[in-house]
Amino acid sequence: MFENIIKTLKSNKGEILELWMKNQLASSVITEDLMTNQELRKQSEELVNALVNNLNENSINDSQSPDFDQLTELLGGISISRARQGFSPRETGSFILSLKEALLEILKKENSNVNEVFEESLKLSRLLDNFTILTFETFIKGREELIMRQTDEITDISTPVIKVWDGILALPIIGTLDSARTQVVMENLLQEIVKTGSGIAILDISGVPTVDSLVAQNLLKAVSATRLMGADCIISGIRPEIAQTIVHLGIDLSQVITKATLASALQYAFKSLRLEVRKTALEAAGVTNQ
Amino acid sequence: MERIPILKMGPFLLVTIQIDLYDRLALNLEEDLVKMVEKTASKGVLIDISALSIVDSFMGRILGNIASMSRLLDAQTVVVGMQPAVAITLVELGLPLNGVYTALNMEKGMYLLKSMMDFNGTQQEDGDHSFD
Amino acid sequence: MEPSKKMEIIPLTRGTMMVFKDQDVVPFRNEVKEYAERIKMGLVNQTKLITAASEMVRNMLKYANGGLTIIEIVSRGPQSGVRVTFKDEGPGIADIPQAMQDGFSTGKSLGLGLPGTKRLVNEFDIKSIPGTGTTITIIKWANG
Numbered sequence: 001m002f003e004n005i006i007k008t009l010k011s012n013k014g015e016i017l018e019l020w021m022k023n024q025l026a027s028s029v030i031t032e033d034l035m036t037n038q039e040l041r042k043q044s045e046e047l048v049n050a051l052v053n054n055l056n057e058n059s060i061n062d063s064q065s066p067d068f069d070q071l072t073e074l075l076g077g078i079s080i081s082r083a084r085q086g087f088s089p090r091e092t093g094s095f096i097l098s099l100k101e102a103l104l105e106i107l108k109k110e111n112s113n114v115n116e117v118f119e120e121s122l123k124l125s126r127l128l129d130n131f132t133i134l135t136f137e138t139f140i141k142g143r144e145e146l147i148m149r150q151t152d153e154i155t156d157i158s159t160p161v162i163k164v165w166d167g168i169l170a171l172p173i174i175g176t177l178d179s180a181r182t183q184v185v186m187e188n189l190l191q192e193i194v195k196t197g198s199g200i201a202i203l204d205i206s207g208v209p210t211v212d213s214l215v216a217q218n219l220l221k222a223v224s225a226t227r228l229m230g231a232d233c234i235i236s237g238i239r240p241e242i243a244q245t246i247v248h249l250g251i252d253l254s255q256v257i258t259k260a261t262l263a264s265a266l267q268y269a270f271k272s273l274r275l276e277v278r279k280t281a282l283e284a285a286g287v288t289n290q
Numbered sequence: 291m292e293r294i295p296i297l298k299m300g301p302f303l304l305v306t307i308q309i310d311l312y313d314r315l316a317l318n319l320e321e322d323l324v325k326m327v328e329k330t331a332s333k334g335v336l337i338d339i340s341a342l343s344i345v346d347s348f349m350g351r352i353l354g355n356i357a358s359m360s361r362l363l364d365a366q367t368v369v370v371g372m373q374p375a376v377a378i379t380l381v382e383l384g385l386p387l388n389g390v391y392t393a394l395n396m397e398k399g400m401y402l403l404k405s406m407m408d409f410n411g412t413q414q415e416d417g418d419h420s421f422d
Numbered sequence: 423m424e425p426s427k428k429m430e431i432i433p434l435t436r437g438t439m440m441v442f443k444d445q446d447v448v449p450f451r452n453e454v455k456e457y458a459e460r461i462k463m464g465l466v467n468q469t470k471l472i473t474a475a476s477e478m479v480r481n482m483l484k485y486a487n488g489g490l491t492i493i494e495i496v497s498r499g500p501q502s503g504v505r506v507t508f509k510d511e512g513p514g515i516a517d518i519p520q521a522m523q524d525g526f527s528t529g530k531s532l533g534l535g536l537p538g539t540k541r542l543v544n545e546f547d548i549k550s551i552p553g554t555g556t557t558i559t560i561i562k563w564a565n566g
Binding site for chain 2: 194227
Binding site: 310311312313314343344345346347348373374375376378379382383384385 | 444445447448451452455465466468469470472473476477480535537538539541542
């Protein structure tokens with residue numbers, strides 16, 4: 001019954017591609033700097049071939065038919081690579097949607113029976129819609145993979161341990177301190193303590209947006225582990241609103257040395273290492289300072 | 291029966307644990323150390339656990355016992371050189387070794403013991419590194 | 423990433439060891455360590471697993487005079503891990519929820535056996551029939 005569509009489409013492959021290309025280029029959404037015209041044409045041609053060549057009595061009713069394996073793979077590859085290159089969902093979606101338009105236009109041109117064209121369009125639309133959904137699914141999957149990779153990278157780069165002085169380490173914590181982060185923070189800190197032989201570690205939480213009981217518990221774990229190694233741990237960067245939350249939640253930080261700023265923590269550290277930082281007198285500079 | 295050697299160095303006793311201890315060996319160490327503290331009238335005990343790859347609640351209890359018993363005999367105990375992975379595990383396990391002093395290495399442990407002795411002679415109530 | 427709970431756990435390599443006396447604890451721990459190293463488990467996770475296994479085997483010695491341990495390398499989806507099973511024919515645990523509470527202990531230990539161990543591993547399963555015995559299974563994933 002649908003032999004007609006199949007035949008029509010097969011014999012008009014060249015025209016479909018031209019129409020489709022025209023549609024794609026006409027839609028203002030296409031971002032030229034992400035892809036050249038030639039690349040787009042090559043992609044489109046491959047896709048038209050994969051679709052039209054595999055269209056038959058059975059596959060026209062079933063977008064999951066094994067006949068479309070090649071097409072599915074092509075589409076998946078295209079949308080994943082577009083997700084990575086930074087194409088918008090609209091750009092990616094209109095790629096396949098404008099193909100549908102081209103196909104319907106050909107059908108209309110080749111057949112004057114309105115009823116038949118309607119039936120055929122419905123059938124073809126259903127098939128193409130399924131491919132559109134597939135495109136979106138893969139596009140989102142590509143984006144999710146990207147986000148996941150970035151999350152891993154952020155965890156790695158956001159826990160630097162800085163040696164601020166001989167025997168003093170500082171660790172600025174940026175972002176939420178969940179259990180997984182705490183593990184990374186603790187491991188990095190303790191390893192650095194062993195490596196540098198530092199006796200004092202300053203955990204600066206200026207960059208931690210909120211402290212709830214879980215975050216506090218994680219902080220206490222880091223402090224306990226540092227102490228077990230034989231080093232002292234100071235928590236600095238406690239903002240007034242965080243101090244309020246800590247007290248309201250009934251979290252006990254009385255066993256921990258806490259300071260408002262990294263500067264005062266450093267001062268405390270100097271003091272306990274019996275170091276002194278002071279201004280040298282102008283005229284005596286170089287004389288008193290050995 | 292195999293035993294862990296205990297070295298006397300000035301007013302302190304030094305123990306280096308080089309292998310994962312069998313329970314019997316750990317219990318022997320506890321007994322020997324306390325006897326040695328009494329016999330030599332030592333003021334401090336240094337236990338190096340840098341070679342220990344794990345400390346479970348049994349070993350943790352032995353370390354705590356040594357510290358408490360030595361304290362009764364007027365000697366302070368410092369555990370030195372705990373591995374980072376061991377420290378993280380002990381905290382997660384809920385065993386922060388309260389009442390045991392710690393130091394990064396032998397040298398720093400010795401310095402800590404000396405400063406405790408200087409601070410108030412032989413009696414030690416509380417110090418910077420105490421957890422109780 | 424936490425693997426989906428729906429995925430099946432497949433055992434790959436398996437070894438068993440009877441533990442009946444204190445002297446068996448260290449060889450048992452070394453065996454667990456060997457399995458953990460085989461799947462390239464990180465040092466901290468390894469230490470947590472071995473400590474957890476050590477706690478469990480001590481419990482078994484104390485309350486049931488020892489029993490059987492099974493050490494396996496298991497996989498679930500893309501994850502691989504070490505599973506250790508402790509089977510004893512001791513008195514069993516009557517009230518498991520109570521035994522899982524922090525600070526609870528019937529023996530003279532510090533009372534952090536079960537809940538402390540649970541915090542060290544990714545999965546912890548306990549089955550016990552009073553008068554018949556207890557089976558505890560722990561799993562630590564290589565990057566868990």
